[in-house]
Amino acid sequence: MDMKTIYLLIPLAPLLGALVAGLFGWAIGRRAAHTVTIGGVAVAFALSAYVLKYLIDGGASYNGTVYTWLTVNGVDLNVGFLVDKLTAMMMCVVTFVSLMVHIYTIGYMEEDPGYQRFFSYISLFTFSMLMLVMANNFVQLFFGWEAVGLVSYLLIGFWFKRPTATFANLKAFLVNRVGDFGFLLGIGLVLAHFGTLDYAAVFAKAGELKDVTITLLPGHSWSLLTVTCILLFVGAMGKSAQFPLHVWLPDSMEGPTPISALIHAATMVTAGIFMVSRMSPLYELSDTALNFVLVIGAITALFMGFLGIIQNDIKRVVAYSTLSQLGYMTVALGASAYSVAVFHLMTHAFFKALLFLGAGSVIMGMHHDQDIRNMGGLRKYMKWTWLTSLIGSLALIGTPFFAGFYSKDSIIEAVAESHLPGAGFAYFAVVAGVFVTAFYSFRMYFLVFHGKERWMQKGHHHAHDDHAHDEDEHHHGLGPNDKPHESPWVVTLPLVLLAIPSVIIGAIAIKPMLYGNFFDGVIFINHEAHPALEMMKEEFHGWFGMVLHAFKTLPLYLAAAGVAAAYLFYMVKPELPAACDRFFTRIGVKKLLEEKYYMDHLYINGFAALGRAIGTVLWKVGDALLIDGLLVNGSAKVVGFFSSVVRRVQTGYIYHYAFAMILGALGLVTWWVWHVLGTLH
Secondary structure, eight states: OOHHHHHHHHHHHHHHHHHHHHHHHHHHHHHHHHHHHHHHHHHHHHHHHHHHHHHHTTOOOEEEEEEEEEEETTEEEEEEEEESHHHHHHHHHHHHHHHHHHHHHHHHTTTOTTHHHHHHHHHHHHHHHHHHHHBSBHHHHHHHHHHHHHHHHHHHTSSTTSHHHHHHHHHHHHHHHHHHHHHHHHHHHHHHHHSOOBHHHHHHHHGGGTTOEEEEETTEEEEHHHHHHHHHHHHHHHHTTOTTSOTHHHHGGGSOHHHHHIIIIISGGGHHHHHHHHTHHHHTTOHHHHHHHHHHHHHHHHHHHHHHHTOOBHHHHHHHHHHHHHHHHHHHHHTTOHHHHHHHHHHHHHHHHHHHHHHHHHHHHTTSOOBGGGOOOGGGTOHHHHHHHHHHHHHHTTOTTSHHHHHHHHHHHHHHHOOSTTHHHHHHHHHHHHHHHHHHHHHHHHHHHSSSOOGGGTTSSOOOOOOGGGTTSSOOSOOTTOOOOOOOHHHHHHHHHHHHHHHHHHHHHHIIIIISSTTTTTSOOOTTTOOHHHHHHHHOOHHHHHHHHHTTSHHHHHHHHHHHHHHIIIIIOTHHHHHHHHHHHHTTHHHHHHTGGGHHHIIIIIIIHHHHHHHHHIIIIIIIIIIIIIIIHHHHHHHHHHHHHHHHHOOOOHHHHHHHHHHHHHHHHHHHHHHHHHHHO
């Protein structure tokens, strides 16, 4: 089989599975539906792993057109693949996490009536994401970009009878449209000034257009590349949930847990990070754009972490942690350390998918109660879930020897070496974020797996439902005589398989990805202007040397302090959180955090209300009054008025008509005589 066939098979295998399960799921039944979709994704993963190995062993990258969709004015719009090491690494991450989620879903969605539909959606999502990362031109990138947005809308609102789910999926869709509008404008600028949408041609021409300016407002000229890069990044802000377009991601927890792992940990939210890394030849030419990226990332990394501290829904804690980690990746992009951002993207995909699926396993064990205040002491009931969640939490906070440590510390070092104006603030944000991350991660861990068993005292907290078909029952969560139970093997196996890379992948991949030649010819950095990675390379002495060096640096001790603080608050002195609560309520901070910095208020009561008001005016004045009232009904009334006048003349008597004819003839003769007399004079 030649390589081109393999590249085609990788996205088409999940697509085929999605079509079979989606269109014929009712006929083939549950078992066949999950077999065909898991088979498709397994084929995609196996081939992706083969492609990655082929490229690492020195195989040539592929950049070619598969199909020309249309040609407009000399510009070709193609379906084309660009498969290099960055693509291959993304393909492996996407297909592996997706495969784990597919297997896990067999257990998690076991009782759900929409079983086949769910498998169809997650396979379709995998296809869309593969099309996005394999694109070699902006048109296909945009197709994949919108397709993952569409499928995430379908998945977040999977239980469409729940009002909260339909609100959340609409919110995700609309916020992403805001980002995508910027993204589309960016692509439009590329087409207008570069005359092509093919990556290679655009990157080759970027140097020539470095000093080109465009005038957006009269009297103000802007650098073309700065505007283009910022507009493209606005798209990434929507997809990768950066402040202030982050509001959709926590609400999207309304979808079933498996998609939280797929969309919000490993794949869709990292599309923006991947896109900026792919566009490194453009971003390197604009310090303004890089600084913008750096500051937005820093705000997201720190301030979204604070919100994780006060959440009580187990999935929302993990969701805010995802926002914060995406902020870290964005900061690395801004510091021109694209390879570090992609490295963190990869390590984070494994341990965050693990944490989400672990949370789902806990929810199953607790009979669909998601409130961490109703848990506690689950360690002895759910051994596998406990162990894998601990590994995920340790990787997340950057514990030495775990995957997250290598990528997170590299990001902090890269920001320390950056010379951009926003680097000082960004450095503070990522370092402070280490303590915050450790605190909320282990707050959740201790409340769920240790301490006294609190599900016996049910009834004083509102438990959150995670299954549509449970809504008819009078209660959810554990009854007085129930005990939590470990989940079936289809749930625990993916947890174990995700826990393994969460431990080892960082140490294995750090040297080739950051300081080796893994990204040669893929990611371009202007080392003179942005020397961060070069300086880090000089100080790098292997993965073990990095662990030893960590004991001399602040982040490790901040992480340890965060864990210690969580232990003190939730295990040793449980009265402390209540005291802090009272203090922060008094100074107004608690309200600010509970309201999520009032961003939702601003959007719903500001932009959305304004949009509705404008819509109402256009409808009542424009549509009802002007178009319906004046043009349509008005013209009918005018015709009606004339008709009523003319109707009086049309009597139906012959002598009336004869009289009218005589009058007419008399009038004509008079006019003719008058005319003749006029000419004689």
